[in-house]
Amino acid sequence: MAAPLLIGTSLKMYFGYQKTLDWCRQVTDIARQHPAVTQGHAALFIMPSFPTLSPVLEIVRDTDIRIGAQNLSDQPPGAWTGEVSAAMLAEMGCRCVEVGHAERRRHFHEDETLIAAKTAQAMANGLSPVLCVGEIEQGDPDVAASECIRQVESALTDVPQPRETDLIVAYEPHWAIGAPQPASKEHISAVCIKLQAWLDGHGGGRVIYGGSAGPGLLSRLEGSVQGMFLGRFVHDASAFEQILDEVMTLHDASR
Numbered sequence: 001m002a003a004p005l006l007i008g009t010s011l012k013m014y015f016g017y018q019k020t021l022d023w024c025r026q027v028t029d030i031a032r033q034h035p036a037v038t039q040g041h042a043a044l045f046i047m048p049s050f051p052t053l054s055p056v057l058e059i060v061r062d063t064d065i066r067i068g069a070q071n072l073s074d075q076p077p078g079a080w081t082g083e084v085s086a087a088m089l090a091e092m093g094c095r096c097v098e099v100g101h102a103e104r105r106r107h108f109h110e111d112e113t114l115i116a117a118k119t120a121q122a123m124a125n126g127l128s129p130v131l132c133v134g135e136i137e138q139g140d141p142d143v144a145a146s147e148c149i150r151q152v153e154s155a156l157t158d159v160p161q162p163r164e165t166d167l168i169v170a171y172e173p174h175w176a177i178g179a180p181q182p183a184s185k186e187h188i189s190a191v192c193i194k195l196q197a198w199l200d201g202h203g204g205g206r207v208i209y210g211g212s213a214g215p216g217l218l219s220r221l222e223g224s225v226q227g228m229f230l231g232r233f234v235h236d237a238s239a240f241e242q243i244l245d246e247v248m249t250l251h252d253a254s255r
């Protein structure tokens with residue numbers, strides 16, 4: 001059977017505590033009964049804010065939904081006030097963690113050295129990095145693909161080979177994040193196919209797309225991505241169900 005499509009979301013800092021738990025319960029209820037999930041065609045991950053990780057882990061306890069943090073420290077446990085270690089996230093039951101998101105690069109000045117250290121910390125503790133890469137300005141997809149490959153290579157600098165932890169690469173063109181619509185399907189496909197080919201030759205990993213993604217996009221991408229990294233357009237949890245319906249339709253069409 002083909003690997004399940006990865007359908008994940010970061011809730012960023014949009015929701016409060018109670019709304020996060022309510023939303024996660026809704027999505028978990030959808031996942032429990034949706035054939036795309038129960039038949040193994042979709043694998044879900046959710047990245048809520050730090051204070052909600054523990055109750056959200058409890059909400060998804062009897063499912064295979066992966067929970068991850070939106071950030072981690074680049075350091076092992078120690079005197080780093082206000083930071084959260086990869087070791088603690090793994091101990092809690094997190095299975096993935098976001099690294100290198102455009103908002104952290106832009107607003108928190110995270111540079112490539114820091115992103116490489118965070119990626120290495122994640123992997124050393126068995127957390128799959130959801131490594132976000134993408135070009136800043138809209139332009140030629142070949143140039144964008146080269147830039148993304150360069151960013152992935154840089155992020156993996158400190159990771160020992162062969163890699164022992166799964167890598168998820170989220171292609172998120174900065175200009176398409178928080179926009180009215182995603183990048184064009186031609187642009188996304190051209191970049192993701194090149195990025196995936198590079199990963200296939202360099203230790204593996206799976207490319208998903210994020211940036212104003214919502215219902216309908218996965219179908220339009222016709223197999224050129226291995227999943228979606230969703231934001232605002234799944235804040236209504238029913239959108240998650242629509243995307244899982246698409247996964248099922250794609251699966252049925254491929255038989």
Ligand SMILES: O=C[C@H](O)COP(=O)(O)O
Binds near residue numbers: 010172229
């Ligand atoms: O983490 C998710 C991405 O940055 C996409 O967010 P967005 O779909 O709200 O643009």
